[in-house]
Amino acid sequence: VSSPPRDHELPASARRRLTPVILGRESTDAERARTLAATVSTGILSTIARDEAGTPFGSLAPFGLDGGARPVLCISELAEHTRNLRTDARCSLLVAQLPGSGSGGDPLASPRLTLVGRAGLVPDAEVGEARAAHLAGNPHAAGYVDYGDFSLWRLEVESVRYVGGYGRMSWVDLAAWRDARPDPVEPFAAGAIEHLNADHADACLLMVQRLGARPDAETATVTRVDRYGMDLEATGPDGGGFVRLPFDDPVSTPAEIRTATVALAQRARQAGERS
């Protein structure tokens, strides 16, 4: 996966953008997609309506992923989507992390994922595993998974579209989708970002100045923390720009994020002493 055109991420009014500085490994789109699917447990199912025109029909569908990264749905025979799927197995599941209503966030900056394929009833022999996979993603189904009108369905994924926000999008390789692991630090990332920006702004600025090839920087804001490193937005007299700094080793816990960011800050200070 090549690096995306970052300059699309800004509103039209933004000032001059510098070439992104990308050091070290970034999460792949497959990894981002699997992370998103591990974070969001309600998808939107698109099926083919049973009207004459065969119009695509969108509906809510909580899901869990099974061991093969296939979405498992628990749906009612009374629901439109189930009746649609019984007539035509083609469908897709959109998984999106939207900003809250009224939060003012830009929805098109949100990551989202479309899993495209065909859905079928889970065969009897595999219902146990599928049931567990669904319940792991959607505990509310415990209230109805064993009702007579609900059945477990599985989406056999044929293609995967990932859109990470403005300017980051790709069709994800199927094997990469299956094999990728969700980012273990995603549940802690928002807290880490808030902490770094609130309490360690000076250290972050030093990092982009001395490690991120932006000696002119006057501000640096952390915008992403993942297992491999962190993204920052730097601004200075030369313009605004994206800086990616790598951790020494992949992290998987809040303590490891802390150790890795402390190491980056130390290295930035030492780089100053040497210069």
Next chain:
Amino acid sequence: VSSPPRDHELPASARRRLTPVILGRESTDAERARTLAATVSTGILSTIARDEAGTPFGSLAPFGLDGGARPVLCISELAEHTRNLRTDARCSLLVAQLPGSGSGGDPLASPRLTLVGRAGLVPDAEVGEARAAHLAGNPHAAGYVDYGDFSLWRLEVESVRYVGGYGRMSWVDLAAWRDARPDPVEPFAAGAIEHLNADHADACLLMVQRLGARPDAETATVTRVDRYGMDLEATGPDGGGFVRLPFDDPVSTPAEIRTATVALAQRARQAGERS
């Protein structure tokens, strides 16, 4: 629209349910659908993929409604859904108010709406109105609405499916959808519910006991406030049950909600004095 089977709203473990007590006017599904569409500004568009199978494809689509309650989209020629619509106009737009990730809310208890029809480019003569309708729903589009690769599209709605949660669902009449007005107190409803339950629980209990035909009630919790009245969940030795109490007149402001609920509380107290 007939009243829905309320007993589906509870988990399997719930205790005995009493017959709902529904006094006065409820919001119609058309009104609930229009209210939802006025509250949520990002839909999920289902289009027909340009693959051999013609698989339905879900994607994010911020929208605004025009004067005819038609969704207006602002979409890029670079996006899959636009390329899909140029090949096949059939589509639907799902609008859902989901519980936040990690909130623990049950997604299938969420209201949602599917607008089914065909999308086309807005004709030149109508672009001004459509542009304003889109921007009213999605102010973020100001950053790209005039970009060369973005165009305004309009969904000509042919059918409307509303699901209000467990046990409330219908196909909404098209004229009713067009003519319904969003509930003016929806933006204040959550605050009013919280206030009533936190500070006026005794008054609410009196209301269900004396006005809501539940003299056995021991607890009463407000679950919904709309322009026409309020829903409560009452529990007591006889079981749990739904109680709907009407306001004297439709309300449209926080002050009017207050006046209307004070009037209900007074009437409940007076009913006690008379008995």
